[in-house]
Amino acid sequence: MKNKNQNSIENKGENSILHSGFESKILNKIAKNKIEPIPKWKLVFKDLINWFKYLILVIIASLILSIFIYCVFDTNTDLLERAGVYIDGVRYFLCCMFWLAVFISMSLLARYCFAKTNYSYRVLFKATHATIAVLILLALIFYYYNVNEFLEKIVVNNIPYYSQHFKTKMTVWSQPDRGLLSGKITYISEDNICINPKNVYDVPHLSNKISIEISDFHNKKWNIKTDDTLLYFTGCISVGDEIRIFGKTHDSNTFDVKEIWRW
Amino acid sequence: MILKHTTPEGDLLHLKNDNELVSMTLKNPEIFGQIMNRYYLKLSRYIYRLSGLLPDEIEDVLQNVFIKAYRHLNDFDSNLSFSSWIYRITHNEAIDYLRSSKRKSIIIQADQDDDFIHSIPDSSMDFLKELDDDLMKIHVSSILQSINERYRTVLLLKYIEEKNYSEISDILEIPMGTVATLIHRAKEEFKKMLSVSKLDLKNK
Numbered sequence: 170m171k172n173k174n175q176n177s178i179e180n181k182g183e184n185s186i187l188h189s190g191f192e193s194k195i196l197n198k199i200a201k202n203k204i205e206p207i208p209k210w211k212l213v214f215k216d217l218i219n220w221f222k223y224l225i226l227v228i229i230a231s232l233i234l235s236i237f238i239y240c241v242f243d244t245n246t247d248l249l250e251r252a253g254v255y256i257d258g259v260r261y262f263l264c265c266m267f268w269l270a271v272f273i274s275m276s277l278l279a280r281y282c283f284a285k286t287n288y289s290y291r292v293l294f295k296a297t298h299a300t301i302a303v304l305i306l307l308a309l310i311f312y313y314y315n316v317n318e319f320l321e322k323i324v325v326n327n328i329p330y331y332s333q334h335f336k337t338k339m340t341v342w343s344q345p346d347r348g349l350l351s352g353k354i355t356y357i358s359e360d361n362i363c364i365n366p367k368n369v370y371d372v373p374h375l376s377n378k379i380s381i382e383i384s385d386f387h388n389k390k391w392n393i394k395t396d397d398t399l400l401y402f403t404g405c406i407s408v409g410d411e412i413r414i415f416g417k418t419h420d421s422n423t424f425d426v427k428e429i430w431r432w
Numbered sequence: 433m434i435l436k437h438t439t440p441e442g443d444l445l446h447l448k449n450d451n452e453l454v455s456m457t458l459k460n461p462e463i464f465g466q467i468m469n470r471y472y473l474k475l476s477r478y479i480y481r482l483s484g485l486l487p488d489e490i491e492d493v494l495q496n497v498f499i500k501a502y503r504h505l506n507d508f509d510s511n512l513s514f515s516s517w518i519y520r521i522t523h524n525e526a527i528d529y530l531r532s533s534k535r536k537s538i539i540i541q542a543d544q545d546d547d548f549i550h551s552i553p554d555s556s557m558d559f560l561k562e563l564d565d566d567l568m569k570i571h572v573s574s575i576l577q578s579i580n581e582r583y584r585t586v587l588l589l590k591y592i593e594e595k596n597y598s599e600i601s602d603i604l605e606i607p608m609g610t611v612a613t614l615i616h617r618a619k620e621e622f623k624k625m626l627s628v629s630k631l632d633l634k635n636k
Binding site: 191193205287288 | 458461462464465468469472491494495498499502503504505506507509601605606607608609
């Protein structure tokens with residue numbers, strides 16, 4: 170025996186005449202409130218917005234992952250220790266973890282936006298795997314081309330806490346009084362300096378004296394004096410390239426260089 | 433008696449399939465009445481089984497469902513079955529209604545849904561054949577209501593609404609693999625709880 174609720178529902182449904190009243194009610198409501206189907210283009214646009222958000226978040230997440238990769242693999246602690254700069258392990262670990270946490274948040278947000286797109290549920294697992302692969306690939310490309318620094322510059326310039334408490338590549342290599350200088354080459358007395366070492370253990374010397382000018386990240390001009398300088402890079406450096414220099418200050422805008430590294 | 437709407441051309445609307453009705457509704461809103469007529473009872477039952485709402489509440493939910501469906505008609509993709517599409521809207525509306533009224537699904541009286549037990553065709557559920565006595569049916573219904581909401585939903589869709597995996601995937605917007613996993617787990621959970629109930633009954 171069915172209870173009152175069930176009977177009520179079935180009685181309402183079994184005779185279409187009865188729920189024709191419901192139909193009329195809805196049709197009247199549609200007419201009275203001038204309800205109209207949302208235009209197709211609006212729905213397509215809404216879906217495109219979700220795709221756009223997803224793609225932007227994937228790019229941002231990749232950028233952040235590239236910073237994390239740099240944070241973990243590109244510390245140059247031995248070089249920094251020679252300059253008397255000691256990295257606070259805990260603080261450095263927290264800095265890396267900060268970027269990892271931001272990366273995870275962005276990735277989850279990207280997945281959420283993807284899940285909001287039409288029919289994403291049909292390919293959710295495959296798409297998640299593909300997104301992870303794309304994230305890693307893009308992050309490696311960004312890392313290779315130093316694109317991560319662009320974002321790090323924004324953070325350093327806009328979040329005082331970050332630059333005060335976390336030693337970034339930029340802040341570490343902007344301490345000329347400690348022998349660490351970096352910037353963009355604005356002048357070089359030769360067309361370029363090219364290095365092609367025979368093996369990885371071969372560190373070429375720059376025997377002849379070359380005049381180099383650089384503009385550091387605070388736009389200060391420096392004259393760089395080379396003298397038996399070690400060159401820790403392969404290929405060529407020329408005007409417009411960014412470099413790191415290890416040496417000591419000669420005067421307020423002259424720097425004696427011992428080692429040159431590509432930025 | 434079934435209402436037989438006709439188009440100006442004199443076509444019998446009840447012979448048209450859902451996709452044709454959707455296309456026709458976009459030109460003439462009155463045709464939407466035929467779609468409502470076709471799905472009113474099915475959706476009412478589904479909402480009731482899912483949530484145990486009262487008839488007036490079900491009608492409120494259905495109003496929202498049909499208005500929403502009408503507004504989003506252009507969003508309906510003909511590659512998807514219309515039935516799955518409108519079930520999806522119904523499912524979401526029913527869940528939203530429960531959430532907005534801060535209620536959990538209401539316990540349905542045991543004798544109301546014994547058709548559920550007989551609609552489970554899976555051989556792994558052979559033990560259900562033993563369910564002759566009313567007392568056991570009462571237990572089965574209470575198990576259904578106490579089971580996890582996601583499990584209850586997939587069991588309802590699979591065995592009461594007789595939807596296939598692809599349709600359930602489209603309704604719940606989850607991958608097909610997840611549907612299979614959920615159904616498997618739901619059956620395991622159901623069997624486990626039923627065994628405990630049987631033991632309790634024997635002890636009594």
